[in-house]
Amino acid sequence: MNAQLEKQLKAAKMAAREMMTLDTTDKNDALEAISDALLEHQQDILTANAIDLKNAKENGITDAMYDRLTLDEKRIAALSASVKSLISLDDPVGEVIREIDRPNGLKIVQVRVPMGVYGIIYEARPNVTVDIAALCLKSGNCCVLKGGKEAIMTNKALMDIMLEAIAGIIPEGVLSLIENNDHEIVNELIHANDYLDVVVPRGGAGLIQFVVKNATVPVIETGAGICHLYVDKDADLSMALEIAKNAKLQRPSVCNAIETILIHKNVYEEFLPPLREAFSKVKIYGDERTCEVIKAEEATERNYATEYDDYIVNIKIVDDVNEAIDHIYKYSTKHSESIITNNQATANLFMNALDSACVYHNASTRFSDGGEFGFGAELGISTQKLHARGPLGLREMCSFKYKIEGNGQIRE
Known part of the structure; x- marks a missing residue:
């Protein structure tokens, strides 16, 4: 040594x-x-x-x-x-x-x-x-x-x-x-x-x-953050936009910033244009339906599995909350996920079904932080x-x- x-x-x-x-x-x-x-x-x-x-x-x-x-x-x-x-x-x-x-x-x-x-x-x-x-x-x-x-x-x-x-x-x-x-x-x-x-x-x-x-020394595994934001069909879209901006743009280099936004099929055509405008300096990878509405590059499996820590985001359109949950289980690092919805039953399903350390309803994933939890730091x-x-x-x-x-x- x-x-x-x-x-x-x-x-x-x-x-x-x-x-x-x-x-x-x-x-x-x-x-x-x-x-x-x-x-x-x-x-x-x-x-x-x-x-x-x-x-x-x-x-x-x-x-x-x-x-x-x-x-x-x-x-x-x-x-x-x-x-x-x-x-x-x-x-x-x-x-x-x-x-x-x-x-x-x-x-x-x-x-x-x-x-x-x-x-x-x-x-x-x-x-x-x-x-x-x-x-x-x-x-x-x-x-x-x-x-x-x-x-x-x-x-x-x-x-x-x-x-x-x-x-x-x-x-x-x-x-x-x-x-x-x-x-x-x-x-x-x-x-x-x-x-x-x-x-x-x-x-x-x-x-x-x-x-x-x-390591042979015991390890506490921390940090890798492929975090998700799901915008439900019953979401307040203005709230969803502000939360998306905060969760991605405020400080994209940290582990609690979102990497993928999932959007319900009933609201994506309305939500995507203002999101694209707000994300003007963000490189967007999207699925086929996303690319039909806004300018974006086609997303691959590798994109969904990547923690960018940068001004890059993935967007995927889903049929319902269950598809959103399935996607998160496939790609999440079990760090932080958030649902935006005014439907409490849908929110409860999302929050109870997911196995991530922090699960949010109508709030930014950026609050996954020791100081914000009242721990002083982390x-x-x-x-x-x-x-x-x-x-x-x-x-x-x-x-x-x-x-x-x-x-x-x-x-x-």
Whole structure:
């Protein structure tokens, strides 16, 4: 194993023992210090980010990914506020989940405890560096972060600022950033069973599937988002248009943006023209009926199975809600889906029948987000079923153990 990586992992493993008993006040003091430091060192962050943006532009990064990489004063302020919002949230560590009094006098208490050490592998989103560090601090966990090379200067600046802010408050080794961009480092990280308790990949489908298929450390699968919007025959079409615009155009590079719009056959001729106008900068792939009404390229199976993270969308006309559900089951990554309808029975069918982590009625999929769910921020959005699903907040970042009190009981 790379010597520097092993040093970081060992430090995190030792720090995890101290974090299990760290007082909530110390955690909150560290979060306050980080929140303030981000604003105080705003110019340092922007200077580092400008270097990353320059290099990204020279390397031909897409507009959507460029946006994902960008930090400005508004986004730094939002990061600072996000960190500070965790202070008011309950500390999950030590929370009693249930109590059991046994006939033999044993008292069993199930309590929430930190997971331990997280290994986080993510791509060009420097805000993730701060969000995950703050969540780990509050939930009593340590984290070793491996960001994408596109954001290396920004990530280094953010980590340096956070480490300086928490020095003397939080044990050393709790937060660390892997600065080595060698691809082999990722492979070593996902096999570091002696040091890591869990690995979380955040990024495109390629990264996520590589980690899922190759890691020996337990993995929480997150992020890949082929999300769908279904416009029903009983939809308020003006509402549907606004939701479609928000779900695709507000920030197309994120995992909760929609990739496919399904439209009921009774309303597509009315709905498509204003949608095409609103999506003027979006490349559209459509089925035969779509292409007859608006300018679009013919959609293929590959289109429906692609997470674009860009100004690209698929459109398909369906006969009814059941066909919409069938299509979603075939292509969805079980992230987020939404139905627009004023028919409650149809909405109930859609919401109950689908197996995705987040299912919406008359709302944008863009709300699949830890901050929007009231979690302060999120580790990621889990699309699997074991351990936790949907946005992973403080409680979902913990495990549990049983504390058993006795007075001399022995088992017969």
